[in-house]
Amino acid sequence: MTAYLITGARILGGEVADLLIDNGEIVATGTNLQAPDGTTTIDAAGLVALPGLVDLHTHLREPGREDAETVFTGTRAAAKGGFTAVFAMANTDPVADTAGVVEQVWRLGRDAGYADVYPIGAVTVGRKGTQLAELGAMADSAARVRVFSDDGDCVWDAALMRRALEYVKAFDGVIAQHAQEPRLTQGAQMNEGALSGVLGLTGWPSVAEEAIIARDILLNAHVGSKLHVCHLSTKGSVEIVRAAKRRGLEVTAEVTPHHLLLTEDLAASYNPVYKVNPPLRTKADVEAVREGLADGTIDIVATDHAPHPVEDKDCEWSAAAFGMTGLETALSVVQHAMVDTKLLTWAEVADRMSYRPAAIGQAADHGQPLVAGAPANVVLYDPRVERTVVPEESVSLSRNTPFDGMTLPGKVVATFLRGTPTVLDGELTR
Secondary structure (H helix, E strand, C coil): CCCEEEEEEEECCCCEEEEEEECCEEEEEECCCCCCCCCEEEECCCCEEEECEEEEEECCCCCCCCCCCCHHHHHHHHHHCCEEEEEECCCCCCCCCCHHHHHHHHHHHHHHCCCEEEECECCEHHHCCCCECCHHHHHHCCCCCCEECCCCCCCCCHHHHHHHHHHHHHHCCEEEECCCCHHHCCCCCEECCHHHHHHCCCEECHHHHHHHHHHHHHHHHHHCCCEEECCCCCHHHHHHHHHHHHCCCCEEEEECHHHHHCCHHHHHHCCHHHCCCCCCCCHHHHHHHHHHHHHCCCCEECCCECCCCHHHHCCCHHHCCCCECCCCCHHHHHHHHHHCCCCCCHHHHHHHHHHHHHHHHCCCCCCCCCCCCCECCEEEEEEEEEEECCHHHCCCCCCCCCCCCCEEEEEEEEEEECCEEEEECCEECC
């Protein structure tokens, strides 16, 4: 394994230091480090060094929808975005609700070698919401599943949700809920409000999300387990989670990059690239989720990377699939929405996009400080440059990015996974 000396990087955007990487670890930090013979030196002057990013919410589509994404292509996209670990959602075909399927996804990730893949197991058999899946078997499998979710669908049955929360306590698991009351969102196409009325699209009301979050927080408080709220999107949801945390209740939450930046106004174009679940919300909601992420009410940023082939998006709005890609643009969007607006420092970005998601998902080799002895999962990022998003330049199999043509700041220059570069000079190494 080649040793690397990274010189002059701004560690977490602050002090300037060198990092010496060898044998998969950071072996030394400091200034004017001397490189042993055979070491490759990388001049990182002006670049921000962050711990490898961790995405708690990725759709890799394999098995079953390899036309949209595979574990191989999805993890390549992750590496280009600075991620060294991703948690793969369970809404595959077959559903990841058995030890066999989660082990398959885990092995595909290991073989690809671009990012560690942690499969998320389904909460219920077939994600149908009627019978608990093999939670214990998935936890005991080679994949060691610790996060369970029916994402894409809500575990709407309160009794079943309670049993799931109780069950995962045996192995310190977490239930990640897609908070969507189904009866309140039948046929929903976009955020409910004046604009949905004007456009003639069925609305997705905020209360459909907030009601489930409030219910689940109460259930979790009763059971004493771990609850994680997926892709929180409304001002009311932020207030509910904030109140729960003030009471000391054990709940964590995530927000997507697109909910930090985009608003429902984009639906007026009827361009299905902006169709997503939960829907893009109002400017007031965007401001609230930014504030919630800044003050720690919302624990993490998660991409909800949801690739779709052209035929699933290049159609009329009502027929189009929900979802957006996001792995390759996440850090730039966070810089634009949170760092350049002075809402987060780079050290806080490391907290929201590496330390905390790794802790929630129990990814032990990730989310570690950039110190001697830590696994060499490192991102070098240039915040000074700007780039125009061109979907055709993506390494994902799908092109449904909502940032098409938008100028965003920053670029991932290098990504190291346990000391091996997956990205150098902004390009995949293989």
